[in-house]
Structures are given as structure tokens and as C-alpha cells.
Amino acid sequence: MSTFILLTITGLGLGAMYFLIASGLSLIYGLMGVLNFAHGVFLTVTAYALWFTESKLGGVPVLPRFLIAAVVGLVVAVVFAALTELVLIRPLYGRHIEQVLVTVGLALSVTALVTAIWGSDARVVVAPSWVGETTTIFGAHIPNDRWLEIATAVVVLFGLEGFLRRTRYGLIVRAGVENRAMVTALGIDVRKAFTLVFMIGGLAAGIAAVLYTLYSTTIDPQQGTSLVIFAFIVVVIGGLGSIRGTLWAAVIVGLVQQYANYYASSGLGDLSVVLLLGIVLIVRPGGLSRSFA
Amino acid sequence: MAPLPPLVSVNDLHVYLGESHVLQGISFDVPDGGVTALLGRNGVGKTTTLRALMGLVDRRGTVELAGEDIRGLRTHRIVRRGVGYVPEDRDVFSSLTVDENLRLAERDPEPRYDLVYDLFPELRQRGSQAAGTLSGGQQQMLAIGRALLNDNRLLLIDEPTKGLSPLLVTEVALALERVSELTTVLLVEQNLGVVQRVARDVVVLDTGRVVHTGPARELLDDKPAIHRMLGVG
């Protein structure tokens, strides 16, 4: 029983991170029609900015050191995302294939650059010790970072919903996901919303990256790409452009991965996720939600 | 022969949709004030003309709005010059409520909610209803309503009575009459009864070209011409 609880909480923690990454991808695709392969490097630059800042703050006690580094990482993520949209995506407006390709190029270039500068070996991130300790619930020893991940995802979820439902830009985004042309026909410059959505995606990915450094304690150049592939699977299962669908899909994928890895055999969890994708697509090509282009 | 210069002046407008040469050099004017009806059989390019004016399709040729060349402007800038658009499929946002649909359309500092609710009281009643659950007629009211919120000087309206019951058609015609007192309208419409009621001038298209322009009365009295150009009657 306690193993089951451990697996469930870990699965939810993983699902939380998938949700954070996938929600940005889903919004970006839903609103802009851009499949953002560079989302993975949003994760990578955040992780490395965090690690780099930490390494420069040697004498500082661990908790503030990590927090400062995390903030720096998030700022880097948002700026990087904004620049990506402004410099690479915006000039190619309307040319969807080129936009996708450009994000592929960016993903490969940045990963290569990071590897060139810091090598492909994993780097250790120093985290507050509280994170590595466990809390016991119903006999299960849960690593504390899982709670942080779940809590953060819930906060971000409320934040996103609040943004979408209560702000004018949120209104524009919701309408734009449904019908971009009509939004411009109402006199709204929908491109401003594009940059905003990219920045939101960058921020969410940055948060996921910060959490992931707590989850895995090390970072390497390929992590971002591997994580983002799972995020893509989540987005397709959940239905492109839908936050709710992404949430459900993220939770399901996280749980399936954990259960299968343990109850079946290690490594099978990842394969089961792919199988799940296949099943969902065969049964319901639109994903779990209705909004699918 | 309007006393004022035309509000819209289109000259040699060409539009290609894929391989198809949909508009083959059309030229016409929309006089300031009143309703100009854009007529023609199905598929001749009426909707494309409106979309071209809105900048929603790539176009070549001259388009002037109140003397300003709007050819290079992006859609939202054209709209900000005071143009409202009611598309053929209404294109209301189904996942947004009626209120949200209207709010999204606000541009002026003082949007004319009184006018809109006066014309379409149901929109006030159904404010928090999701637009996707409205009936066809109600969606049409919403589509027209949101174009009226702002003090636009030109409204482009595409087949507002399509698919509506006779009762609703009359309601829409009434609304159009009210609207035409406030602003210039370029109206695509197949229902000649409505055209007769509101239109002052007509422009007739046939396979991507203008084949007739003139006062509405003249054309509507000319049954053989109507039959020839529009295939009805």
C-alpha cells in the first residue's frame, strides 16, 4: 500500500511537471499554430542559468543561493522565449512549416552550444536539504520535492485559468485559439498576444525546469529534449489548445509511467506512455478534449 | 452621383485563392451613407470581395477607404479605421459567453451597448450563455451586435439572412434599416426582398467581374436583367 502511495504521489509530481511544460506548448500551438520544438531548450537554458548562477554564489547559504539562481533561471527563460518569438517566429508569420523548422534549428543549435560550453556530462545542482528529505504519509516515504511540484502546478493552473478567464489578453487568447482571423477582424493585433503566450510558455517551462533540478538533482544538455518529447505526447493526448485536456493527460501520463515502471518492469513505463498515445489516437484522434485543429 | 466622395473606392482588384483567379480586376465605389448591395450568383466572389476589403486575403489593386489607400494595411489596422465586419458564417466565438463576445469587440471608449441591447434585447438576457449554444438567429444577432458596438463608418455584412426563418429575416431587415441610418453599409445579400427594403445602390458581380452598378430601384424593377445576372425571378 505504501508503495502504491509513493508511486501515486511521484506520478502526480511527474504529471505536474509535464503539465507545466505541456500547457505552454498547447497554448502556443492552439493560438499560433506553431509546433514549438524549441520548448525543450527553454528548459535547458533555465537549468543551466540556474546551475551557473549557483556556481557563482559559492559562499552564500544554500536556500537563498538556490532561490536567487531559480529567479535568474526564470528570468532567462522568459527573455529567451520572448526573443525567440520576436526574432524567429514573428518574421515568419503565416509560414507554419518554416516556423516549425526554425524551432527545430534553434533546439539543435542551443543544445549543441550548451554541450560545447559545458560538456555533455551531468552537472550537480545544489538544493536545500529539505527537498531531498522525505515526509511520511500512510507509511510511504515521499521525497519532499514531489509536494513542491504538485503544489506549484496547482498554483500555476489557477494562475493560468485566472489569466485566461479574467484578463483582456486572456480573452484574446481564448478567442484566438478558436478563430485567429476573426480576432484580427475585430481590430485586435493578435501578434501581441503571440509574444505574451510565448513568454507564458517560457515561464511555465522555466518553472518546470527549476522543479526538475530538484527532482533529479543533476542537469545535462539532453534533458530538455527528452522531457519535451513526453510533453508533446501529453499535448496530443490531451488535445491541442486545451488547458483542461492537458491537465488530465499530464496526470494520466505521469501515473501510467510510474505504475508501469514499477508493476511491470523498469523502462516499460515510458513505452506504455507511447502505447497510450497510440491507443488514444486510434480511438479518439482529437485527443481527450474537443478543441483540435 | 452621390454629393459626397465615395467612402470606399476599389480599382482593378485581383484576388487569387490558390490557383483560382477569383476576382479578376473588379472596380466599384461605395457611396458614403446608405446601403450598397453586392449581388451575384453563388461563387462569383462576393464574400471574397469583402474579405479583400478587410485584408483577410492577399490582394492586388487599389482599395481606398475615405481617400486613404489601405492596400498595404493589416486587417486589424483596417478595422481600427472604423470598419465593422459581419462574416457569412457569423464566426462568433463559441467557447466565449455572449458578454465576452461583445466585450472582445469593444474598441471605442464608450461602446454603444444601449443601441445593441435596444435592437437585440435577447443579447442582454443571454449575457452569460456560451455563444456556441445560441440558435442560428441569435448568433446572427450577436454577430451584427458586436459590429455595432463601435461607431464604425463602414460595415461589411455578408449574407445576414442566410438560413434564417422568415420571422428572423424580417427582424434582421429591421435591424439593417436602423443600422443604415447610422453608418454606410456594404451588404452581400441573396434575399432580394431585403435588398429592396434597405439598399440604395447595387453592384453586381459575375465570375469575378463587375457587370452592373447603379441605383437599386432601377435594377430591381428590371426583371429580365435580374434573371440574367442573378439567375432568379
Added chain:
Amino acid sequence: MKRVAIPVAIVVVLALVPKFTIDIPYVFGGGLNTPGTLQLLALCLLFGGLALSYDLLFGFTGLLSFGHALYFAVGVYMAAIAMTRWHWSFWQAILVTALVGFVLAVVLGAVSLRVGGIAFAMVTLAFAQAGSILVLKNPYGWTGGEEGFGTDYHQLPSWAVGILNTKYLYWLALGYAAAVFAIVRWAVNSSPGHVWQAIRENELRVEVLGLKPYSFKLMSFVLASMLATAGGIIYLLLLGGANTQVTTASFTLTLLLMVVLGGTGSRWGAMIGGILYTYADHRLGDLSSSHAVSTLPSVIRIPMQQPLFILGVLFILVVFFVPGGLTRIGQVGLRLDRIVRKPAVQE
């Protein structure tokens, strides 16, 4: 006649390369007939062929697949496992690899093609990722996990073993590239091939004509995948072992890079893209560790250590300014959606 003459002439010239003792400085690390240079040329030709097999899907049928490398990896790993782990003969290994490759392509293709556009791309990516995971998991110790493993050279034919025999492998790679070129040319001009291009333009119209796009797409998918699997076997011979690099997502994406760099949907584009990319990848790698470069400031030197950075940036520039690829460098203002249909998105 001319259409056949030029490619044939090129093949003949290339076939004679191992006879040339010319030394082209900087371009190659040694004379043209040295094993090192021949190995590089062989790899270039191999990837030229592989890129063209990918373009069959992307440029000609309009299917954006992110999982093409999976079938290449199957070629590499299946043949390696059969020979080294199961101790089968070379020809038996080839046979089983072709069989596995075929079945896999049919099954996975049948599932993936149930959806189109973006979803199809994602599914192919997911399947490729699954393959990568499977390889890393090292079931029964066959795949060698992260480290890969070398081929048992006892099973290989004698002409494929040893540095002095590199020229035979070179000719094999040349043969592969020529075969892929000929097959793709023939397939594209055949009647299914015309349907593929029609599907690329407008799938709806094909359906209206009473044809089932699904089976044609599957045909194209299986053909392209099998060409990739064949390439994988040759790659195994060239490298003498299997490694996990060919299963990574990056590898799949570099195929896309090659195709777009050269020019998608054109006769020579993908092949030239594959050749140029492979050449640049290796030479930049060599250059970065050479004397001349070690004296450069680190801002320039460090990025050069990862050729993928330079190639990635070049790729971005190509997409921006010459999206038709280097072979269409004269056609300014070309947009990719005039060549390849957009993934299914309504504006």
C-alpha cells in the same frame, strides 16, 4: 535521354574516385583514395541516400515524420544483433533485418497514418522515442545499452573488413545512393507516385477522385522506411558497430535538417543536403581540434567543437532566406507551403 545520362555520368565519375591519388588540401584530410577520405565520402553518400529516402515521405508525399531514424536504427541494430549476438551469417542477418524492417514499417505506419498533420508527426516521434528507450533498456543484453557494441567481424564478408577494403564499402555506399536515387525517381514518376504528389497538394481532392489516400501513404511510408533500413545495414558495415546515437531524437531531426538544407521535394536537393551536411559535420569536427583553430579566441573556438551548432544556425538562416534549400538558391521569395502542404491546420 539526358535525364538518365547526367546521373549515370556522375555515378561513373564517383566510382572512379578510389583510383584517384589527388590530394585536395583542406577539403579532405588526405588524398582522395586514402581510407580516411573514402570513409568520409562513403558516409556522405550513405546519408545522401538516407536523406533522399526521408524526402520521399516529406517532400514528395507531404508527410512530416519525426521518426524516420527509427527504421535506420532498426537496420543498424537488427543486423548487428543477428550477427554478433545470435551468430547468424551475414546474409541471414540481412534477410531478418529486411523482414523486421518491413513488418515494423507496415505495423507502425498503419497505426501512425490513422491521423494526419501534427498528430502524425507526434506519433512517429513517440514511436522513435520508444525505440530509443528499448535500445537503452538493453533487453537480454542484446543492444548493449548506452555503450552500443561492435560487430563480430567473423560474420562479415571478407571484403567488408579491414581498412584496406574501405574502397569496397565506398562502392557499396555509392551503390546505395545510386539505388535510392533511381528507386525514388522511378517511384515518384510511377502512378502511385503521382498520387503521392497529389496527396501532398490536396488530400481531399484525391479522396474525391475515389482513391484512398491511406493505402498510398502507407505504400510511401513502407518504401521510405525500407530504404532507410537498408542504409542502416550499410552504416553498420561502415562503422563496424552499433551505437545509440542513431536512436536519438536529435538524429531524426538532423535528417530533417539535411533535407531542408538541400531543398525538399526536388530531385537532387535532399541528396545534396545529406552529402553536404555529413561532410560539414565531420570536417568541422576535425577542424575544431586542429592547430589552426586552437589559436582562435574561445568565442569562436568553442562553438566549433559542436558542428551541430554551426549547422543548426546555418539551417535557421536557410529557412529564413532560402527555404527552398540550397539547390533552389536562385528562387527568391519561395515559401515552403508552396512545396509541401501545410500540416492540417485551418487558419
